[in-house]
Amino acid sequence: MLRIVSLGGALVVAWLLLSGHYTPLILAFGLFSVIAVVAIAVRMDVVDHESVPIHMTGRFLSYWIWLAREIVKANIDVAKRVWSPALPISPTLLWLKTSQPGELGQVIYANSITLTPGTVSVSLQEDRILVHAIAREVGDDLAAGEMDQRVTRLEASGIPAPAQGGQGA
Amino acid sequence: MGVVLDGLSWALLLAGSFFVITGGVGLLRFPDVYSRMHAAGMTDTLGAALFIAGLAVQGGFTLITVKLLMILLFIFFTSPTATYALANAVWSSGVRPKRRDGTACEAIDRSDEPSKS
Numbered sequence: 078m079l080r081i082v083s084l085g086g087a088l089v090v091a092w093l094l095l096s097g098h099y100t101p102l103i104l105a106f107g108l109f110s111v112i113a114v115v116a117i118a119v120r121m122d123v124v125d126h127e128s129v130p131i132h133m134t135g136r137f138l139s140y141w142i143w144l145a146r147e148i149v150k151a152n153i154d155v156a157k158r159v160w161s162p163a164l165p166i167s168p169t170l171l172w173l174k175t176s177q178p179g180e181l182g183q184v185i186y187a188n189s190i191t192l193t194p195g196t197v198s199v200s201l202q203e204d205r206i207l208v209h210a211i212a213r214e215v216g217d218d219l220a221a222g223e224m225d226q227r228v229t230r231l232e233a234s235g236i237p238a239p240a241q242g243g244q245g246a
Numbered sequence: 247m248g249v250v251l252d253g254l255s256w257a258l259l260l261a262g263s264f265f266v267i268t269g270g271v272g273l274l275r276f277p278d279v280y281s282r283m284h285a286a287g288m289t290d291t292l293g294a295a296l297f298i299a300g301l302a303v304q305g306g307f308t309l310i311t312v313k314l315l316m317i318l319l320f321i322f323f324t325s326p327t328a329t330y331a332l333a334n335a336v337w338s339s340g341v342r343p344k345r346r347d348g349t350a351c352e353a354i355d356r357s358d359e360p361s362k363s
Contacts, residue, residue, distance in 0.1 A: 094316070097309045152265060152292035155284055159272035168281050168343050170353040191326035191333075194287035197280065198326075199333045205357040209280045209333070209343055220356050 080129040085115045087129075127181050136231045143227060147193055155194040155211060169216040170199070171208045176225055182232030189224055255303040262296030269293060279336050280343040283329055290325040294318065 092107040093099075118124050126132065158165055177183050183206070187198040190208055195215045200207040210216030265288050272285025298318045305311040343351040 094309060094312045148291050148295075152288050155272065155288055156265065156268045159268050159275060159285060164275060164346075166276070166281060166346065168278070168345055168351050170343060170351050172353055172355045172357045174357040174359070187330060188323075188326040191287070191329045192291055192322065194284050194291060197283050197287070197333050198330055199280075199337045207337070207353060209283075211281055211284045220359065
């Protein structure tokens with residue numbers, strides 16, 4: 078129930094911010110759309126811990142701030158490699174362990190890896206992830222596991238991972 | 247629009263342009279499809295973020311800025327997904343990354359290492 082209300086609230090806010098026309102007719106359209114979308118989502122049974130992860134809301138902000146710093150650092154690192162005449166790259170493929178309990182956590186981890194220039198997630202199998210790194214030391218940094226641990230803490234905070242969101246296999 | 251805000255906006259847009267151009271140069275200089283993805287990654291992370299920040303300064307505290315930030319949020323959710331789809335398709339069709347000397351790069355299994363920190 079809390080998830081349904083949160084979804085509705087988020088949609089109302091999205092409508093109000095995107096619309097910018099606050100006349101009764103348009104607001105009524107907005108309300109009708111929000112109710113219709115929530116009703117369809119409930120009927121499709123997709124309002125769950127994955128589509129509305131409210132248990133992570135508080136932790137997302139601190140994770141994003143950390144991730145933003147990592148992205149900036151990685152961008153500068155790759156930019157240096159691009160402009161350096163010697164092209165100092167040593168492409169590496171690595172299988173790494175993912176320690177997240179659920180699929181959503183794995184997706185956040187894989188997307189975070191890809192968002193950071195210099196590392197791209199290539200394949201995800203059960204609790205292992207294949208990563209391509211632009212240089213050996215970039216791969217070593219990732220293998221040290223700080224990002225993995227942070228995503229696990231992000232996902233594990235709040236409620237325990239529900240059974241249906243378990244490992245992919 | 248004060249001179250200071252205009253200057254800040256210009257600085258952000260120019261910094262964004264630098265990373266987009268760097269992404270383009272990297273796309274040309276890097277040797278294979280995998281490493282080129284890293285170059286492309288600069289365009290849609292810091293490049294896009296700096297561009298949108300620069301435009302948000304022009305927009306001020308308005309709904310336009312809110313929409314710009316939403317665009318940034320959607321880019322940050324969709325672009326890694328698209329990159330993963332591309333990387334996975336390349337991997338699944340049997341293309342293997344190359345080292346600088348042109349030899350194929352084998353995957354090193356480090357999944358049995360416990361993660362530190």
